[in-house]
Amino acid sequence: MIDVFKLGVIGDPVEHSLSPAIHHQFGQQTNIELAYKAYHVKKQELENFIQAFFKNGGHGLNVTLPHKLDCLDLADIVSDEVRILGAANTLMLNDEKQIVAESTDGKGFIDDCTEKKIQIENKNILIIGAGGASQSIIPSIAYKKPNRLMIDNRSKEKITPLVQKFAEFGVEQFNDLDLEIDLVINATSAGFSGPFQWDINRGLSQKTIFYDLSYGDASIEFLNWSNKFSDKTFDGAGMLVAQAAHSFNLWFNKLPSTKNINF
Numbered sequence: 001m002i003d004v005f006k007l008g009v010i011g012d013p014v015e016h017s018l019s020p021a022i023h024h025q026f027g028q029q030t031n032i033e034l035a036y037k038a039y040h041v042k043k044q045e046l047e048n049f050i051q052a053f054f055k056n057g058g059h060g061l062n063v064t065l066p067h068k069l070d071c072l073d074l075a076d077i078v079s080d081e082v083r084i085l086g087a088a089n090t091l092m093l094n095d096e097k098q099i100v101a102e103s104t105d106g107k108g109f110i111d112d113c114t115e116k117k118i119q120i121e122n123k124n125i126l127i128i129g130a131g132g133a134s135q136s137i138i139p140s141i142a143y144k145k146p147n148r149l150m151i152d153n154r155s156k157e158k159i160t161p162l163v164q165k166f167a168e169f170g171v172e173q174f175n176d177l178d179l180e181i182d183l184v185i186n187a188t189s190a191g192f193s194g195p196f197q198w199d200i201n202r203g204l205s206q207k208t209i210f211y212d213l214s215y216g217d218a219s220i221e222f223l224n225w226s227n228k229f230s231d232k233t234f235d236g237a238g239m240l241v242a243q244a245a246h247s248f249n250l251w252f253n254k255l256p257s258t259k260n261i262n263f
């Protein structure tokens, strides 16, 4: 019987991670005693770290940048969603002590939309950005049956491969400038890498909802830009907590409440 469950998040850098604070509150809420730490792991240490962590009694790991793709090489089993995405954010052991890779970002996004009453069914959804963050939410959005699921990106050449990769999900390149867009999702890393730039403003109105997958300072520019059109703007703090809740559920089979989580 384990008294204290050993958990953590691995990344490079990882010092900024809010996951320890969130998971400790989940632990208190569910009466599960856990020690959740942020581990700074470099790419060349990744394999050894993950193997040793689980061999030495580790119960579960979150994986953040830049290891979301590479950690799959270390997993014995990947979930269907991870196979589609080619990236994972949660690792755990199954009953046979095999390392299983899962992804909870998409579920976290959908849960936060539900919480905020952001409807996806039958709506016109535009995702800006074509990197890992964008891809991690595409299948989950598609399962909710939007009317249109469109992608735009600063570097246009990255759009076609992404549309092909997610062809079965009905993803299309954004080029219908006369379409009314119901939900714009910022999945770019502009908040970390430079000013947010997107020069299209047709199809946007006060009815449009804007959601940044980033939170805190990284979402400020996008939200300021969005406020020119609408006051229905959200950052990704809710998604952060919701995806963490789904990781917790994978480790303990208990979905904690995402309400009143402070960080």
Ligand code: ATR
Pocket: 128, 129, 130, 131, 132, 133, 134, 153, 154, 155, 158, 187, 188, 189, 190, 191, 193, 194, 195, 196, 197
């Ligand atoms: P992540 O895993 O966070 O998605 P990524 O895979 O490096 O990170 O992808 C970053 C995304 O943000 C890309 O779509 C990138 O656009 P490019 O393909 O043109 O590079 C987008 N991005 C980054 N900085 C941006 C900026 N200042 N304005 C608009 N898009 C930006």
